[in-house]
Amino acid sequence: MLEFDVAQSRLATAGSPPSIAEACPLAEARGRILAQTIFATSDLPPADNSAMDGYAIRYADYAAGKRLPVQQRCFAGEAPQPLQAGKAIRLFTGSLIPEGADTVVMQEDGNENDDGFEIQRPPVQGAHVRRRGEDVLKGNQLLAKGCLIGPGEIALLASQGYAEISVYSRLKIGILTTGDELLNPGQPRSDEQIYNSNGPMLTAMAEAMGATVVHCLHAVDTSESLREAFAILLADCDLVVTVGGVSVGEKDLVKPTIEELGGTLDLWRVCMKPGKPVALAQIRGKPVVCLPGNPVSAFVVFGLLVTPLLRTMQGRTQVIPDVQYGCLAIDRRLKENRDEFLRVRADYSSRGVTLSPYPQQGSGIISSLPWAGALARIPANMEVHDGDTVAFYDLRHWLR
Known part of the structure; x- marks a missing residue:
C-alpha cells in the first residue's frame, strides 16, 4: 500500500498553480x-497619537499638587495647537499628540476644574503615546x-x-457522485435507496476553502451517464472530484470511462483508515481525483489528501498546514495495520491538548462528522494506549 504521506505529497503536486x-x-x-x-504605503500610525482619553503634557511640567491650565480640547480628527510650556491639552483616544508634548495622563489619574488640570498620580514619561510607525513602517512588506x-x-x-x-481567479471544481442507489435529499425514498450526502458535503468543503463548485452532478451506473457528466465537468472545471465507482465491480465504471476519454487512472491503495481506495487521473491536462464512496471516508480523504491539491491550484504559499500533537484519551488499546485517523475533539488547556475520540469510529458513522473537530493519527502497526502523544489534524486549519 502507498504510505499516507507519499500519497499526500503526490496529490499536492498533481495540479499547477494559477497563472491568471x-x-x-x-x-x-x-x-x-x-x-x-x-507593501505598506504609509507609516501606521501615520503620526503620534493618544492611546487614551486624557491630557497631553510636557513631563518636565509635572509637579505634585500643581494645576496645569487647559490650553485646548482636541478631538480625534482635529489638529492640535503646539503645547505651551506649563499647560495641558485635553485629548481623546486617537487624538494627535501636540507638538511639544511627550506624555499623556489618563483622565482617571487627575481632575479638571476651572483652574486647570491637577495630576493626582505621578505620570510615567512617554506613557499612553502611540508612536508613528510603531505598528507598520512605510515600504515594509505587509x-x-x-x-x-x-x-x-x-x-x-x-x-x-x-x-x-x-x-x-477562483478555482473551479466539479463534483461527480455515482451510484444507482443514491437519491437527492427531498425525494421519496425506498429501503434499497439512500440519500446522497457526498455531493452536498464535498460542495460545502470545497466552498469553505474559497473554491467555486461550478457543478455537482450525479451519474447512474451506466457508461453513457458517466460520459455525459464528464463532458460537462471537463469543459467547465479546473479540477474534477468523483465519489465511488472506481473499484472492480461490474458497475464500477468510472475507471473505464476515464480511459475512454484519454485519461490514465492510477489507482492507489493508501495506508489509511478510513479511506484506503483513492485514484488520480489526468484528462486533457486537468486532474481528476476519485474518492471512496463512503461519506466518512470521502470526508477524511478530501480533508487530508485533496485539500493540499486545492491549495496548490489556488496559488497558496502554504499547501500543507501544520500538524499538531496532543494526548489521546481512550479506554482501550489501539493497533491497526494502516494509519488510522480517529474523529476526535481537541480540548486545549494549560497542560496541553487532550484528544477525545467519538465513541463509534465505524466508517459509516456520519454523525461523528459534525461532532469532531480534528482527526488524530494512529500510526500503522504501533500500539497506542491512553495518555500517549499522537499527531492530529485540526480541521479548522485543514478545511480552510
Whole structure:
C-alpha cells in the first residue's frame, strides 16, 4: 500500500498553480488568494497619537499638587495647537499628540476644574503615546503573494488605503457522485435507496476553502451517464472530484470511462483508515481525483489528501498546514495495520491538548462528522494506549 504521506505529497503536486489574476474590491476579498506581494504605503500610525482619553503634557511640567491650565480640547480628527510650556491639552483616544508634548495622563489619574488640570498620580514619561510607525513602517512588506485573505488581512490592507487588490481567479471544481442507489435529499425514498450526502458535503468543503463548485452532478451506473457528466465537468472545471465507482465491480465504471476519454487512472491503495481506495487521473491536462464512496471516508480523504491539491491550484504559499500533537484519551488499546485517523475533539488547556475520540469510529458513522473537530493519527502497526502523544489534524486549519 502507498504510505499516507507519499500519497499526500503526490496529490499536492498533481495540479499547477494559477497563472491568471484579477482585480478584486477589498470588500469582496475574503477567502481569495493574493496574486501580488503587498507593501505598506504609509507609516501606521501615520503620526503620534493618544492611546487614551486624557491630557497631553510636557513631563518636565509635572509637579505634585500643581494645576496645569487647559490650553485646548482636541478631538480625534482635529489638529492640535503646539503645547505651551506649563499647560495641558485635553485629548481623546486617537487624538494627535501636540507638538511639544511627550506624555499623556489618563483622565482617571487627575481632575479638571476651572483652574486647570491637577495630576493626582505621578505620570510615567512617554506613557499612553502611540508612536508613528510603531505598528507598520512605510515600504515594509505587509502580506506575501499566495496569502489567504481573511478578516485580519482585510483590516491591515484597509489601514493602508487599499481599496482593490490583485487576486488569483477562483478555482473551479466539479463534483461527480455515482451510484444507482443514491437519491437527492427531498425525494421519496425506498429501503434499497439512500440519500446522497457526498455531493452536498464535498460542495460545502470545497466552498469553505474559497473554491467555486461550478457543478455537482450525479451519474447512474451506466457508461453513457458517466460520459455525459464528464463532458460537462471537463469543459467547465479546473479540477474534477468523483465519489465511488472506481473499484472492480461490474458497475464500477468510472475507471473505464476515464480511459475512454484519454485519461490514465492510477489507482492507489493508501495506508489509511478510513479511506484506503483513492485514484488520480489526468484528462486533457486537468486532474481528476476519485474518492471512496463512503461519506466518512470521502470526508477524511478530501480533508487530508485533496485539500493540499486545492491549495496548490489556488496559488497558496502554504499547501500543507501544520500538524499538531496532543494526548489521546481512550479506554482501550489501539493497533491497526494502516494509519488510522480517529474523529476526535481537541480540548486545549494549560497542560496541553487532550484528544477525545467519538465513541463509534465505524466508517459509516456520519454523525461523528459534525461532532469532531480534528482527526488524530494512529500510526500503522504501533500500539497506542491512553495518555500517549499522537499527531492530529485540526480541521479548522485543514478545511480552510
